[in-house]
Amino acid sequence: MSERAVRAARRVDVAAAGxxxxxxxxxxxxxxxxAWAFLGLMALFFVAxxxxxxxxxxxxxxxxxxxxxxxxxxxxxxxxxGQTFVIIAAGIDLSVGWVMSLASVLSALAxxxxxxxxxxxxxxxxxxxxxxxxxxxxxxxxNGVVIAKLKVPAFIVxxxxxxxxxxxxxxxxxxxxxxGLPAGVRAYGNDALxxxxxxxxxxxxxxxxxxxxxxxxxxxxxxxxxxVIMTAAVVAWAMFLLHRTRFGRHTFAIGGxxxxxxxxxxxxxRHIVALYMLSAATSGVAGFxxxxxxxxxxxxxxxxxxxxxxxxxxxxxxxxxxxxxxxVGTVIGALIIAVLTTGLVMLNVDAFWQFxxxxxxxxxxxxxxxxxxxxxxxxxxxxxx
Amino acid sequence: xxxxxxxIRGLTKIFGGLVAVDAVSFDVRRGEVVGLLGDNxxxxxxxxxxxxxxxxxxxxxIRFDGEPALFASPMDARRAGIETIYQDLALANxxxxxxxxxxxxxxxxxxxxGLIQTLDDKFMLRESRETLDSLQIRFPSLTQxxxxxxGGQRQAVAIARAVYWDAKLMIMDEPTNNLGVPEQMKxxxxxxxxxxxxxxxxxxxxxLPDAFAVTDRVIVMHRGRKVAEKATASTTAEELVQYMVGxxxxxxx
Numbered sequence: 001m002s003e004r005a006v007r008a009a010r011r012v013d014v015a016a017a018g019x020x021x022x023x024x025x026x027x028x029x030x031x032x033x034x035a036w037a038f039l040g041l042m043a044l045f046f047v048a049x050x051x052x053x054x055x056x057x058x059x060x061x062x063x064x065x066x067x068x069x070x071x072x073x074x075x076x077x078x079x080x081x082g083q084t085f086v087i088i089a090a091g092i093d094l095s096v097g098w099v100m101s102l103a104s105v106l107s108a109l110a111x112x113x114x115x116x117x118x119x120x121x122x123x124x125x126x127x128x129x130x131x132x133x134x135x136x137x138x139x140x141x142x143n144g145v146v147i148a149k150l151k152v153p154a155f156i157v158x159x160x161x162x163x164x165x166x167x168x169x170x171x172x173x174x175x176x177x178x179x180g181l182p183a184g185v186r187a188y189g190n191d192a193l194x195x196x197x198x199x200x201x202x203x204x205x206x207x208x209x210x211x212x213x214x215x216x217x218x219x220x221x222x223x224x225x226x227x228v229i230m231t232a233a234v235v236a237w238a239m240f241l242l243h244r245t246r247f248g249r250h251t252f253a254i255g256g257x258x259x260x261x262x263x264x265x266x267x268x269x270r271h272i273v274a275l276y277m278l279s280a281a282t283s284g285v286a287g288f289x290x291x292x293x294x295x296x297x298x299x300x301x302x303x304x305x306x307x308x309x310x311x312x313x314x315x316x317x318x319x320x321x322x323x324x325x326x327x328v329g330t331v332i333g334a335l336i337i338a339v340l341t342t343g344l345v346m347l348n349v350d351a352f353w354q355f356x357x358x359x360x361x362x363x364x365x366x367x368x369x370x371x372x373x374x375x376x377x378x379x380x381x382x383x384x385x
Numbered sequence: 386x387x388x389x390x391x392x393i394r395g396l397t398k399i400f401g402g403l404v405a406v407d408a409v410s411f412d413v414r415r416g417e418v419v420g421l422l423g424d425n426x427x428x429x430x431x432x433x434x435x436x437x438x439x440x441x442x443x444x445x446x447i448r449f450d451g452e453p454a455l456f457a458s459p460m461d462a463r464r465a466g467i468e469t470i471y472q473d474l475a476l477a478n479x480x481x482x483x484x485x486x487x488x489x490x491x492x493x494x495x496x497x498x499g500l501i502q503t504l505d506d507k508f509m510l511r512e513s514r515e516t517l518d519s520l521q522i523r524f525p526s527l528t529q530x531x532x533x534x535x536g537g538q539r540q541a542v543a544i545a546r547a548v549y550w551d552a553k554l555m556i557m558d559e560p561t562n563n564l565g566v567p568e569q570m571k572x573x574x575x576x577x578x579x580x581x582x583x584x585x586x587x588x589x590x591x592x593l594p595d596a597f598a599v600t601d602r603v604i605v606m607h608r609g610r611k612v613a614e615k616a617t618a619s620t621t622a623e624e625l626v627q628y629m630v631g632x633x634x635x636x637x638x
Contacts, residue, residue, distance in 0.1 A: 020533075244503045246491045249480075253488055256479035263475045264489030265460055323479035376533065 020376075027375040031368050035315060035332045038361075039339065046343035053347055060346060063196060063221040069338045070228045071293075075100065075302075077334040078231060078286035079309035080316075081238045082279030084330045087313055088242070089275050090255040090322025091147065091154040095162035096283040096309060099139050100302030102169040103132035103287025108178035108297025111185060121184045125292070132288035133281050139165055140280025144273030158276075169299040178297030189292030194223035227289040234285060239327040251275065255322030311358055312337055315365045336361065388451065389414050390585055391436070391554055396445030398431050405431040406442070407609040413554065416583040418576060420590060420600035420617070424629050428609040429589050433556055436587075437469040438462035450553060466553030472562055474543045478532035482524065483509040485531060486516065486546045516549045517541075520578055537568030544575055548584065555579060556587045561595055573598050591629075593622045607631045 020028070043060075050060040059065070079096045086093045110131035115124040139161055146157045187209075195205040197212065197220045212220060242248035250271050253261040262268050283302070291297050314320065315336055316329025340361075341354045389412035398406040406428045413419050423429045434440045436447060438456030447454045449465060456462040459469070476485050484491075487509045493502040510527060517524065522541045524534065531539055540560055547555055557576070561569040576599045579586050590596055596603055597617060605613040605628040613628040613635045627633040 240503075246493060246502070246504060249484060249491055249504055250489075252480060253477045253484075256477035257475070259473070260475040260477050260488065263459065265463075266489045323477075 024375050028372060031372045031375065032317070034368055035317060035329065035336065035365070039332055039336050042336065042343070043339055046339065046346065050343065050346045058346055060343060063223065065342065065346075067222055067225070067228075069335070069342050071225060072342065073334040073338040074227050074231045074289060075286045075305050076308050076312055076337065077331060078234065078282045078289070079302075079305055080312040080330045080334055081234060081327065082275075082282035083309055083313050084238070084316070084318055084325055084327060085242060085251055085275050086154075086279045087318050087320060088255045088322060088325045089251045089272065090258070091272070091275065092158065092310075092320075093140075093143065093276060093279045094155065094158040094306065095139060095143060095165060096279060097302040097304070097306030098162045098165040098169060099136045099280050099283040100287040100290070100305065101299045102139070102165050102172070102302075103136045103284040104291045104301050105169050105173045105178055105287075105297040105299050106135040107132035107288045107291045108181060109172065111291070112178065112181050115182045121182055124182070125185065125188055128291065129285075129288050132291070133284040136280040136284025136287065137277045138280075140277035141273060143280070144276035147276065148269040148272040166299075166303070173297060173299045175299070178291075179295075181291075181295050181297075183295070185292055186295045188226060189289065189295065190222075190225060192222040192225040193229060196221040196223060227293060230285070230289065234282060235327065235331060238282070242327055247271075247274070252323060255324075257323075308337060308358070309334075311362045314362050317365065317369060319369060320366075333365075389448075390450055391587075392446075392448040393436070394446045394448075396432065396435060396442050396447065398428075398435055398440055398442045400431075404609050406435065408445070409606070409609075409611045410445075411604050411611065411614060413585050413587060415585055416580055417602065418580050418586045418588060418600045420588050420596040420603040421606065422590065422593075422596055422603055422625060422629060423606035424591060426608075427606040427629070429606055430558065431609075432606070433469065433558065433587065433589060436462070437467055437556060466551065467556065468547035468550070468552035468554070469556040469558070470540075470543045470547065470560065471558050472560075474539055476531060476539055476543060478539075479530050481530060482517070482527040482534075482542055482545075483513040485542055486513045486549055488546070490550070512549065513545070516545045520545055520548060520575060522575070535568060536564050537571050540564070540568075540572050541575060544579070548579070548582070552584060554585050554587070556589070558589045559591075560588070561590070561592065569595070593625060596625070597622065605629055607634070610634075610636055612636055 046060040050058055079100060083093055083096060107128035111124050111128035114127050115121065119127065143154075143158055143161055146152050147154045191209055193207065195210055197203055197205070197210065197216060199219050201216065202219065210220070242251065250261065250266050253264070253266060254268055254271060258268065287302060290301050312333035313325075313330050314333070316325070316331070316333030318325030318329060337358055340357055344354050344357070345351060391413040393412070394410045396406055396409045397404065409428075409432060411419075421429050421433070431440060435442045438459045438461050441455065449467065454462075454465060456465065462469070477488060480488070483506065492505040492508045492512075494505040494508075495502055513527060517527075520541070522545060524538060531542055534542070544555070560572050564572065573595060576586055576588065580599075588596070588600060600617045603613075603615050603617055603620065603625065604611055605625060607629060608631070612631070612633070613625070615625075624633070
């Protein structure tokens with residue numbers, strides 16, 4: 001072998017040995033943290049720009065605005081959580097929007113009818129949650145079985161079920177908003193852990209909404225509404241499930257190399273069914289919470305959120321080809337969309353601009369994701385042989 | 386000499402009208418590296434797939450560790466201790482070394498009095514490191530996704546996985562294909578290490594230097610039949626080539 005060939009072989013060996021140059025390390029680091037940085041810079045921009053453009057009349061950095069943003073991300077985030085699992089396993093669930101709608105209608109009907117039949121309020125609300133999650137999970141079960149057992153592409157299956165679920169949701173709601181829920185439901189969807197009242201005579205109130213009126217009421221800030229707390233609990237559970245358990249590990253394995261997962265004895269079919277049930281179930285919780293928030297069930301509530309939720313997942317760095325991603329990324333993705341939307345509205349920018357900006361961010365996110373392969377010097381698709 | 390760990394008698398596999406494997410018999414003993422040689426289409430892979438539970442032979446007997454062993458599936462073969470490393474390695478490139486060695490058999494810890502179980506990554510990392518150390522495999526990092534590793538290193542991960550789960554027989558299908566020269570050397574070194582640990586290896590290859598580098602015995606197949614079985618030390622490359630191309634045939638004599 002010529003000396004040059006030996007040297008080339010040695011160089012390949014070193015480059016291949018998992019040792020990265022400082023430049024590669026820096027590039028990788030940036031590609032991982034850009035979403036955090038983008039969120040931070042964007043928030044800083046709005047904090048500075050909103051008061052400037054409104055002559056100090058409107059502020060971005062307020063307790064009320066922070067809570068508005070948290071409330072706004074609840075449905076997008078819940079749809080995105082289950083979707084994160086599905087996409088990491090190299091699938092896609094296009095039915096989550098209409099599943100959320102169906103769950104909203106189901107929970108409204110369950111709460112109204114059980115309460116009318118004499119059930120106390122709290123059990124009726126719990127029944128509403130069960131109806132929403134069970135109805136949604138059933139759709140997820142059908143999705144999963146057709147995808148895993150009948151080998152129909154996930155895109156097609158979930159597209160089909162989303163139409164079916166849409167029809168069912170409209171039929172069940174009789175093409176109108178489900179109203180007539182007990183008035184007490186409103187508290188579950190809008191009351192909070194903490195109430196802050198600023199100014200003279202103000203204070204901090206826990207759990208119970210203080211009886212206020214007039215100027216005092218206008219000074220009251222609501223901290224951590226129940227839907228936000230419940231969503232936070234689901235986020236914590238999803239993080240645990242994806243990153244700390246065998247279920248999560250198998251999800252990554254299936255997305256990384258389905259064949260290897262099968263040959264390692266992972267029950268892949270059963271796992272895929274569970275993933276689509278999970279995706280539907282978190283969407284079911286979203287539908288339930290929207291019913292509590294509006295004291296009504298609606299068949300049109302979920303559909304517009306589908307694409308936003310997938311955008312949140314992609315901005316959060318989950319690879320559409322499967323095998324990589326994190327729950328915290330989806331949370332950041334949802335936050336970026338919500339901060340962007342809220343900020344632009346406060347800047348009095350035409351609301352339609354948010355779509356243009358979100359769309360750009362989605363594409364940039366994928367470009368950054370792909371640049372990682374470039375940095376590592378491996379061909380597209382990530383698998384070097 | 387010890388009893389054979391694997392004993393094959395009169396194994397025949399037919400696809401339609403084609404006799405892919407024709408009444409092949411041979412033994413593999415503990416601590417022995419047996420080369421299975423032959424040109425493309427000689428029936429090496431089909432023979433091996435009968436052993437590892439992928440194919441069911443039409444005729445013949447396979448005994449593994451003294452027991453009849455006609456496995457219904459690759460999982461059954463693996464459970465019995467036959468690990469087959471195919472060229473695609475069956476690794477999840479997005480996971481780290483420990484996760485791959487424990488893929489499908491993850492170690493878990495009970496928490497909150499057994500109410501929930503979490504992955505025991507520390508344990509899996511420690512066990513992986515020990516296994517790799519015992520095989521004298523060194524990686525700069527065990528916690529990076531293995532797509533950052535080279536082909537030879539991933540080959541080593543697949544071997545380490547088989548070793549950790551107590552493979553009693555290792556079958557390797559062309560393991561040095563698609564590897565650079567230094568990497569080929571490492572893989573061959575690893576096969577020697579396996580033999581020193583008393584793990585028998587069947588090495589499927591058509592590369593004669595590889596066969597001479599590590600095997601104790603070679604079996605040559607041609608058109609589905611075993612045409613030669615030689616101690617590696619008592620044969621030459623020239624002779625083996627003649628068997629591989631069908632110019633010589635011990636079985637016909």
